[in-house]
Amino acid sequence: MQIQKRQKPKTLALLALAALTTTACTTSTLKDHTTYYTDTSRVAQYQDTRIRFLVMHYTEIDEKESLDVLTKEQVSAHYVVPDHPKEKHGEPIIWQLVPESQRAWHAGISSWQGTTELNAASIGIENVNLGPVDTPQGRTWQPYPPEQVDAMIRLAKDIVTRYNIPPTRVVGHSDIAPQRKIDPGPLFPWKQLYDAGVGAWPDEATVTKELAGRDPNAPTDVRALQQKLARYGYETATDGVFDDKSRRVFAAFQMHFRPADYSGNPDAQTDAIAQALLDKYMPNATPEPARPAP
CATH class of the missing domain: 3.40.80.10 (Peptidoglycan recognition protein-like)
Incomplete structure (x- = not known):
């Protein structure tokens, strides 16, 4: 609850202050001498930080x-x-x-x-x-x-x-x-x-498991990789088209999680790393429904 009271004349503000002496109040006076009081004795349950x-x-x-x-x-x-x-x-x-x-x-x-x-x-x-x-x-x-x-x-x-x-x-x-x-x-x-406890990183054992014996450099399904990166957080198309925009998204992901090769090619290792991250941090994320290619 936020109690705001405009005081004109000043005696109204004094009466309001007397009435609120048992609550957690602060007062603020603006340049035009308008005064209001905030009661902080009740706190909303549903709130979070603006910094996310x-x-x-x-x-x-x-x-x-x-x-x-x-x-x-x-x-x-x-x-x-x-x-x-x-x-x-x-x-x-x-x-x-x-x-x-x-x-x-x-x-x-x-x-x-x-x-x-x-x-x-x-x-x-x-x-x-x-x-x-x-x-x-x-x-x-x-x-x-x-x-x-x-x-x-x-x-x-x-x-x-x-x-x-x-x-x-x-x-x-x-x-x-x-x-x-x-x-x-x-x-x-x-x-x-x-x-040191900051940020995400895939577990190597999970990456190996997700590779499932595939050649790390082998091509992978573009739409499936797009969908995984979209679920993780990237803004990307999920249409299965490997164009310049998709390559830049793949390269950004690789630069973060596989900096030895950030060519932007959709390969099996990139796919495995993406799935390993989803397994670790978003196990309940719902995959995007498959859509036919245009």
């Missing part, structure tokens, strides 16, 4: 430039984890640019597990990392230094604990926007985060 996702990014620029961009331009994140954090009393210092109660502009057009525009329901962490580096010998990726990984684990573990964020809702920008983003890249330490 944790989204990981890389900056693709160095720390100084990252802080300039994220504080001055039309993009922001709640936290920035330096690649080589300074320390205070032996603990890493992490930049907080946006209070957790406020929405940061880090996710953009996005979707995960049926929720769209994740800015409104997530905390975004930018990790200082150059991402892809193209050289004459081909594309390489900047690794995440151990001290940075340690800092991001400390931060992420605190966040998921405080907001009770499920493992399948700790995601990368590429997971929630696979058609336009590739961060935090194939070298992001998802397995290390999982080992």
